[in-house]
Amino acid sequence: MSDKPLRDAVRRLKFRVLIIGRANAGKTSILQRVCETTESPKIYRVSGGRREEVHLDPTIERGNHNIEDELIFTNHEGYIFHDSCGFEAGNEDELRTVQDFVHRKVTERRLRDRLHAIWYCIPMEMPVIAVFTKYDQFKLDVQMDLEDESEANATPTLEDINEEAEKIFKDEYWNVIKESSPKYVRLENMHEPGASCSALIIETANALDEDVLRHMLVAVQRENLMISVEMAVKRTRFGRDGRTIVESCIGYFPHLWVPVSDLIGQWCAEDLWLPCHCCSSACK
Incomplete structure (x- = not known):
């Protein structure tokens, strides 16, 4: 039985991130390193049910993204990013825009339309909430x-x-x-082509409450074995029976997922198949 439909489903996964921070905070460098590219993202705007690419003037509008715009890197389309322009200025209207966006996105009916994580970035010259850049x-x-x-x-x-x-x-x-933010990441040399954001991805995965979202994040990372191994070790309880241990570990290696119900359980998010431990047979 071919596993092509399952692999195609994994490729359709979308992990949506809102990145917050003032201009020149290193946000673009972080997104480029996460997606392993030096190219700029394409910007898409959804209006009236239509999704169209928009082009900003780099000399005038650079960084002035509408928070609703979707930023996608063509070499790594598993991620959809949103940028909160103006949030750092303390403008009440901009703050309300971010609050409304977050509230609406976390309550979307479809999993792929929801907001799954927020990355707050501020350079080292002032206190930081979660991500210390530079x-x-x-x-x-x-x-x-x-x-x-x-x-x-x-x-x-x-x-x-x-x-x-x-x-x-x-x-x-x-x-x-530390009392308001128990976790942090310190990022170095994000401007270098070989830089890694693995620590940020791992901390994001650890912060997620739902297993299905954690599996989504690992899946859109494609075959980053270091992240898969670390998450499998951290999230698997090795004191249980062998079958349960295998099921738990396989969940963090999406390139090993197979549509065989008696090998791993499956979780259906919309039309996408993900591994889970809620049942021993396929559900849809």
Whole structure:
């Protein structure tokens, strides 16, 4: 029996993310690294049931996205991104726009139309809620300060730099927000082609309440084995019987999903088949 219909269903999965942060916060670099590309996203606007590509003038409208617009990278169409233009300015109308958008998107009937995660990004020069960007520049500033303060211009070691950076980070940033945001990610060198956002994806997956959403996120990452292995290890209870352990682990390796009900359970989200542990037979 061919598993092509199942693979086609996996390709149709859409994981929707709202990214929040002021201009020059490194948002575009993060999205490019997540989707493993250096290209700019295409922008689509849905109006009256029609979905059309829109083109912004890069010299005038760069970054001025309507929050309703869908940002999609052609090489990685599993993600749909929304950008909240103006949110950081504190304008009440913009704040209300974001609140209304989030409320509407989390209550959509269809799973693929819902908002699945929010990434809040602010550069290191001020306290951050969840994602600390440009951490490499922060450590470079720490290194320069240590060099200025050292006697006879001695060069600080990498261990000295990391230790001082960790101390400043905890004292001046993390201690300020840790009670309201128990998780954080520090991203470095996002402008480099080989940079990775695996930590952000893993933290996002860990923050999701529903297994089906967690599987969706892993699936749209395609075959990123590091993320699949880490999620399988973290989310599987190994004290149970062998069959249950296998079912749980396979759920985080979408390229191994097969439409055989007595091997893994299946969960149907709209017309998309996902693995789950709620039943021993297929349901639709």
